[in-house]
Amino acid sequence: MALLATGLGVIPVAALGPTMGGLPRPDMEPVYPPEDAGYHSYEEMVAEIRQVASDHPDIVRLSSIGETYKGRTIHLLRISDEPDRDEGEPEVLFDALHHAREHLTPEMALSIIHLLTDGYGTDPRITAIVDSRVIWVVPMLNPDGLAYDLRGDPYRGWRKNRQPNAAGESIGTDLNRNYGYRWGGTGASADPASQVYRGAAPWSAPETRAMRDFILSRRIDGRQRIRTLITFHTAGELILYPYGYTYADRPSDMTALDERTLRTLAETMAASNGYVAQQSSDLYLTSGGKLDWTYGRERILGFTFELYPSGGSGIDRFYPPDELIVQETQRNHEAVLYLLEQSDCPYRVIGKEAGYCGPFFDDLEVGRGWLVDADGTDTATGGTWQRGVPEATNLSGPKQIGAAVSGRAAMATGRKTLGCASCNDVDGGVTTVRSPSIDLPASQPTWLRLRYTLAHTDSATPEDGFRVVIVSEGTRTVVFQDLATAVDRDGKWQRLKLDLAPWDGRRVQVQLEAFDMGAPSLVEAAVDDVRVTLP
Numbered sequence: 001m002a003l004l005a006t007g008l009g010v011i012p013v014a015a016l017g018p019t020m021g022g023l024p025r026p027d028m029e030p031v032y033p034p035e036d037a038g039y040h041s042y043e044e045m046v047a048e049i050r051q052v053a054s055d056h057p058d059i060v061r062l063s064s065i066g067e068t069y070k071g072r073t074i075h076l077l078r079i080s081d082e083p084d085r086d087e088g089e090p091e092v093l094f095d096a097l098h099h100a101r102e103h104l105t106p107e108m109a110l111s112i113i114h115l116l117t118d119g120y121g122t123d124p125r126i127t128a129i130v131d132s133r134v135i136w137v138v139p140m141l142n143p144d145g146l147a148y149d150l151r152g153d154p155y156r157g158w159r160k161n162r163q164p165n166a167a168g169e170s171i172g173t174d175l176n177r178n179y180g181y182r183w184g185g186t187g188a189s190a191d192p193a194s195q196v197y198r199g200a201a202p203w204s205a206p207e208t209r210a211m212r213d214f215i216l217s218r219r220i221d222g223r224q225r226i227r228t229l230i231t232f233h234t235a236g237e238l239i240l241y242p243y244g245y246t247y248a249d250r251p252s253d254m255t256a257l258d259e260r261t262l263r264t265l266a267e268t269m270a271a272s273n274g275y276v277a278q279q280s281s282d283l284y285l286t287s288g289g290k291l292d293w294t295y296g297r298e299r300i301l302g303f304t305f306e307l308y309p310s311g312g313s314g315i316d317r318f319y320p321p322d323e324l325i326v327q328e329t330q331r332n333h334e335a336v337l338y339l340l341e342q343s344d345c346p347y348r349v350i351g352k353e354a355g356y357c358g359p360f361f362d363d364l365e366v367g368r369g370w371l372v373d374a375d376g377t378d379t380a381t382g383g384t385w386q387r388g389v390p391e392a393t394n395l396s397g398p399k400q401i402g403a404a405v406s407g408r409a410a411m412a413t414g415r416k417t418l419g420c421a422s423c424n425d426v427d428g429g430v431t432t433v434r435s436p437s438i439d440l441p442a443s444q445p446t447w448l449r450l451r452y453t454l455a456h457t458d459s460a461t462p463e464d465g466f467r468v469v470i471v472s473e474g475t476r477t478v479v480f481q482d483l484a485t486a487v488d489r490d491g492k493w494q495r496l497k498l499d500l501a502p503w504d505g506r507r508v509q510v511q512l513e514a515f516d517m518g519a520p521s522l523v524e525a526a527v528d529d530v531r532v533t534l535p
Contacts, residue, residue: 030150038322039103040110041150042072042143048110049077049139056117059083059130066210068144069163074210079116079135087134090344091218093229093300094336095138095211098176098290100145100158101318104307104328105232109139111329112336129340134225136214141207142175157315161205165192173199176233177288178208181296182245185287198288211290215298221436222369228265228343229302230336231290235317236283236306237275239266239335242295244280245287253296255363255407257347257356262301264349265342269303269335280304299366301346303339305332359446360438360510360532365407369436374511379429383414383523385512390526393421397490399455400425405493405528412526413514426464426523430515434471438532442505448479448498450530454514455491456523460484463518466525468496469511472503476511484523491524500532 029043040048053062061083064073080089094112096105116135119126129135140146144162149155160172170192177188180202184190188198203209218225241262243251250259266277280291283306294300308328309317320328342349345357362368364387372378372385390412392402399421404410411433414424440446454466467481479498500508514525 030147032150032322033154036103036154036319036322038325040106042140042146045106045110045139046073046075049075049113052113052117053077056120059120060117065138065214067206068142069161069206070144072143074141074143074207075139076214077113077137077139079113079130079137080133081131086220088220088225089132089134090227091134091136091225092340092343093136093138093215093226094232095141095229096232097140097142097146098231099174099233100142100149100160101155101315102232102234102307103146103149103318104234104320104325106139106146107325108232108305108307108329108332109137111326111333113137113139115333115336125337129337133340133343135340136226138211141211145172155315155319157318159195160197161207163205165197166200169193170197173197173205175205175207176290177286178203178205179288179290179293180212181288181293182243183288185245185285187244187284187286188288202288208290212293215294215300219298219369222367223436224298224300224368226294226298226300228339228346229294229300230305230339231302232305232307234307235309235312237308237310238283238304238306239270239275239277240280240283240291240304240306241266241277242280242302243292244285244289245292247281247285249279252408253365255365257350257352257363257406258295258299258301260350261346261352262303265301265339265346266303268349269338272334272338273331275305297366305335307332354535355449355531355533358531358533359440360435360530362435362530363406363409364404364411364528364530365409370411370433372431372433374432374434378431380426380431380514380516381428383424383426383514383516384431385411385413385433385514386415387411388415390415391417393417393425393524395421395457395522396488399457399491399522400524401453401491401493401526405451410526410528411512413524415526422522426514426516426525427520429517430513432511432513434512435510435530437507437509439507440500440503440505440532441534444534446500446504446532446534448496448500448510448530448532450496451493451528452482452496453491453493453526454482454484454489454524456484456489457521458486458488459519460486460489460521460523461518464516464521464523465514467513467515468498469513470500470503470508471511472506472508477502484521491526493528
């Protein structure tokens with residue numbers, strides 16, 4: 001068996017892929033022509049990140065998120081001061097080469113890798129970032145497409161992956177039209193021959209499935225650890241933020257808080273690299289894109305960087321000369337470092353850190369690990385807690401409010417009407433829903449803040465109502481309750497602030513309870529914007 005000595009030890013050559021260290025193989029990966037030798041082919045990229053992992057074993061781990069259609073490994077680097085231990089630190093994701101012809105994007109990913117690893121221990125700013133973050137980098141999502149593009153004369157202008165379509169006549173899916181949020185809309189084609197072919201179904205491409213599964217794996221205890229991301233594309237010198245599927249600046253699936261934060265982050269980064277910041281749809285409408293899915297489903301504050309150049313037309317604009325690689329990648333270093341620094345508390349950039357960057361914040365727009373009937377002791381026969389968009393009901397006035405405090409979703413009792421105001425309210429007992437665990441600091445006072453509504457008809461009794469319970473170390477403590485009276489009460493959002501001082505330094509969960517324990521009555525409750533805040 002042929003062996004090759006590397007920084008990782010003596011490894012069988014066959015284990016390294018088609019080629020390594022210049023050793024020829026019949027199935028050798030294509031390389032760039034001599035005039036563009038500064039760019040990295042797939043094999044050269046693999047060799048480089050392996051060397052980085054070997055040179056920096058204290059902060060780098062190399063793994064993968066899966067394989068491409070043709071079986072190439074989709075590599076993943078983790079950069080952190082504790083690369084083998086989960087410390088609960090904010091996480092940031094960078095990825096490149098969704099589109100095969102966008103050759104500058106893997107160079108941007110490699111530049112970030114070297115920036116963080118070579119600067120660690122010598123540059124105080126970079127050291128502080130690596131010590132307090134987990135940074136993930138996927139340098140090439142679409143190496144199959146890159147290999148095909150490099151077999152042109154000199155390039156093919158190829159965009160998609162290399163997965164045959166069902167009919168077998170056309171090849172490839174546009175990976176950035178294959179994500180499962182608003183898939184199949186404007187800006188994506190159903191024609192397999194199109195450069196923006198969306199695929200036969202959401203997630204039909206193995207590369208997008210691999211990216212999806214990795215991102216979902218970063219949900220720990222129901223909460224997404226990846227706070228921010230940049231996906232690199234070319235060209236245009238733009239910084240894009242969600243959404244791509246709509247021209248609306250703030251559609252119903254985006255909160256005002258997030259819209260301001262995304263826009264401010266993008267504008268600040270653009271001020272550092274000379275790019276233009278804009279909503280993704282201002283470039284053109286798209287659907288099934290990564291940026292929309294990661295925000296719409298996971299609430300990750302993400303950005304697309306359209307790299308150099310800003311002008312030009314035709315296929316040549318995707319192929320800048322290799323002499324510009326260093327200039328055009330280093331141009332983005334300040335923006336990358338800025339986003340990394342803000343990722344622990346993105347709302348800081350709009351002055352909202354006190355209210356939204358404490359130990360816990362959930363506006364309930366996406367699922368984040370709340371459990372209905374966590375103890376298995378609920379008795380309600382109807383109207384159990386559900387997260388989602390509540391439907392309005394009216395019985396002598398509004399009972400279930402059909403609008404959330406922010407965005408469009410809330411936690412509501414029987415949020416669907418099922419055809420009448422009293423068809424899906426709380427009935428026959430108690431329904432509970434419990435938050436994920438929250439670690440409270442020992443040195444600072446904290447408050448639980450939320451918005452709630454309770455509504456009922458005049459047949460209600462004090463045995464009906466809504467309460468908040470703190471669960472900690474096996475004990476349950478009622479910290480608030482709103483009991484019904486025999487009057488007709490319409491739904492109205494109310495503010496609630498509760499002191500959590502008795503639990504300083506402890507791990508707690510917030511449990512919401514709605515109950516209809518007395519004579520039959522219509523009882524509705526809802527909660528939104530649950531926060532644990534610091535001074």
